[in-house]
Amino acid sequence: MIPRPSYRVVQWASGNIGARTLRAVVEHPRLTLAGLYVHTPAKAGSDAGELCGLDATGIIATRDIDEITALGADCVLYTPRACDFDEVCRLLASGANVVTTRGEFHRAGSLDPAVRRRVEAACDRGRTSIHGTGSSPGFITEALPLVLTSIQRRLDGLTIDEFADLSRRDSPGLLFEVMGFGKPPAEFDERRLSVVRDSFGPSLRLVADTLSLRLDSVEATGEVATAPRPVHIAAGVLPAGTVAAQRITVEGLRDGRPVLRFRAHWYCTTDLGPAWDLRPTGWHVTVDGDAPLDVDIRFPVPLDRMAATSPSYTANRAVNAVPFVCAAPPGIRTTADLPQIVAVLGPS
Template sequence: MEPNSLTHLLASSHTRPCRVVQWATGTIGTRSLRAVIEHPGLDLAGVYVHSADKKGRDAGELCGLTATGVRATDSIDEILSLGADCVLYMPLVSDIGEVCTLLAAGLNVVTTGGGFHHPASMDPVDCARVETACWSGGTSLHSTGSSPGFITEAVPLLLASIQRRLDGIMIDEYADLSQRDSPELLFDIMGFGRAPGDIDEYRLEHARTSFGPSLRLVADALSLPLDSVEVSGELATVREDVPIAAGVLSAGTVGAQRTTVFGMRHGEPLLSFRATWYCSTDLVPSWNVRATGWHIALDGDAPLDIDLRFPVPLEHMREISPSYTANRAVNVLPFVCSAAPGIRTTLELPQIISNLG
């Protein structure tokens, strides 16, 4: 696709700063807002917020920087009137109506919300609606982040570039939550510290819809399309009482959870993503858990075994981890602003080169 050639994109991205709106300022949005303000090739045009206590506050104040002169608003009409180039769309729950409104009004959209990684996996009605909005506004839409995104698309595609035969890729994500001082998150929402029971079907389906499209995208790119996407879940319990930052896990209660998404081809897993969240390593049954980060095992005619660890003390992980998701979304902005109209996937954008000047 000629309009998306590397030369065109790189040239276009440096003609003038891309004017960006930050949409929502939760954990990830606050980190990306700060990155946009500090970025040498981006200009902050506006901030959209949901809570009344953030409305009218300076963008710098919302993310711990000095005043910028840009004040947050909860008015979509105000956002549409800014003449911005792109929106970093990061609400807690994505609204396809909002996305289409932004696109049709001439605003490109980069989102860390799932749902747009693999257009062929989308609901056909929703996909057509988004594409129509893109062509109406002359805009593009791209979903990215750390996981799914970087680790499920950019990395496996790079590793597969030195293969001539691929038998399988297993992507493991590990998260040690023992020092996360969030009782509501760990105990009430995630179910740690409870008696083991049935796997939450909603969580399994969420994993399928979040990571399945990325696996399909990679498989299609490698001319090895998947036959299906399957999902499974496992629980492990702690052997004895375990004190963690959020409280105490009683012996026999859930101390680790594992969800695996299998991209199946010819009856066998070809591309898989497995997330392991744990608060203890002394588990029943015994699991081989690693430090927080990613592990990629690639089986082919040039096999690879790679660890990508997060060298961050656990007590500081909550402070640092949003960067892994927010930064890629910020770095891709100029490329998406220069792309042809439509839903643009990792395959249709060039290698993302960060402007760190």
Template sequence: MTATDTTTPEDQRDSRNLRVAQWATGNIGTRALRAVIEHPSLDLRAVHVHSDDKDGADAGALCGLEPTGMAATRSIEAVVEADVDCVLYMPRACDIDEVCRLLASGANVVTTRGEFHHPASMDPEVRARVEAACEIGGTSIHSTGSSPGFVTEALPLVLTSIQRRLDHLAIDEYADLSQRDSPGLLFDVMGFGGDPAAVAQQRVDHLRASFGPSLRLLADGLGVPLDDVTATGDLAPARRTITIAAGTIDQGAVAAQRVTVSGVREGRELLRFSATWYCTTDIDWDVRDTGWHVTVDGDAPLDIDLRFPVPLERMAAVSPGYTANRAVNAIAAVCAAEPGIRTTLDLPQVVAAL
């Protein structure tokens, strides 16, 4: 630094591109990886993969871009040694040991996993471990995505900003999955094609755990904390054997599912998230095209449709961006945040640096 140079080391760090590692390269992770490579203010420094066939593959090849010279690895130590500012953590299952290792090493974490939306709802022991790792590393972690995340937190906070009385807020999500060529996700994780009796409670419990914390966070932000979060669900069987992009669903097997998660305050439903996911329209339900319908009942009532203007055959290629992009766009805010588990209420509005 010269005698006339007033730039501090902190200023220099703030002006450089943020160093990022991508953790996992499934549908969402692959889209995030591509966004990081193409981002004007981010530098890719590491890629973590889980399968042998991706180990050593070039990062560009993993997401349909030209070679980058960055080889993927299965080693967490290689990611730690890359000295990144942030890890985009997007595996199918959350490993708290991995998360704590990354945070304690000095890497912030932005994740599309849903475990960190509402710290007060977390298992106390897990929360304490994560917060301790953040303290050691001087880092923060944030859960986000399209749903939960954007549609259950960011959007409702904007819509309620013109209310002075809120009677009810409802989010209805619809997704036509007939052209989604992801048999592992649809059949193994979501239970499509399975026995309705075996799938029903599992899906209710899963969505309550996934969306309940987000509704609690929203209520806390509005100053009306929830007394309880409940969930109910229903399944629609296939009327006949059908073939979808992911495979075959036999007659009588699960072809559609609807789960409603309700945030209850003072004995009545105040907030609601309802997901209707279907693989065929040949069922006894009325369904909408893929998208969201949001209603706000208060002293400034609203009724909003958010449609995805994408042909159904292209939806599988486009839809991962709705989740991945918000995580990528949140990196700068999370890196600048105070150490700890940081929620939508803690961070500034996420703005896309295009």
């Protein structure tokens, strides 16, 4: 058997997702941790193992990007809360491929043209590639739809319903400030819709491009349901009359009809006004074509453990993509550009 190559990997950021990818790299049979970049000053100087719950690795966290680019790593796992295109271009130009869980790189054509030119120029200089992936968007909006449509010869519509019960998620900042739960319904505005449209719209367009399906536009709509009485959740209290559930729909339209649809149902209680038909946390995918499909994917994890488990759904696909991105031609590489991502789970 021909030995498979190994890769030297840098982890960029060690937050919720980054700590999970960091741990996966350390434990991976064919990845070697080459470096760790952190944003928090208190983390600088710490051993990487300390930051992901493992024994010491000998790799010390740094906040110096020059130290990172000097490592000559094969790949950087880029998982910060916000994307810095200057950082990304420096990494790519230095000769390091990039796999990121950021949402900006799911489809090259969805980037600002000037930004796209900068990133592609950096890839040309470094002979490197960059790929954006994760669970949602990513696996559920790109990889799985492309597999399911591989047995179709006619596609009338594909709908992805995402359900997330957030009642046991002890993250007040995320739920109340970022997502807008516990606020008056009138505060659910266009800004919230645009964030979701910009996150999931590129995936829908990528699937359409890959299947040679024409889309006239990608639109987002939203609705909320309120708590008829105060609701106590792990993150705090939802006052009566405030947002307790939200449904945001992103649709790829052709001739006024939705061809591709992603619909998020995020809720903190099932006691709602008006009542909604909600499923447990997971995904439900329906394919309307000449080979119709109805696929239900549930996360068999107790709600009080979901916050600890859910980062794996995003982090693991990024780690598994590293060998494929390192082998790809230079440029922005999408799910459609790469081979099917196959995990390496053992040493052979």
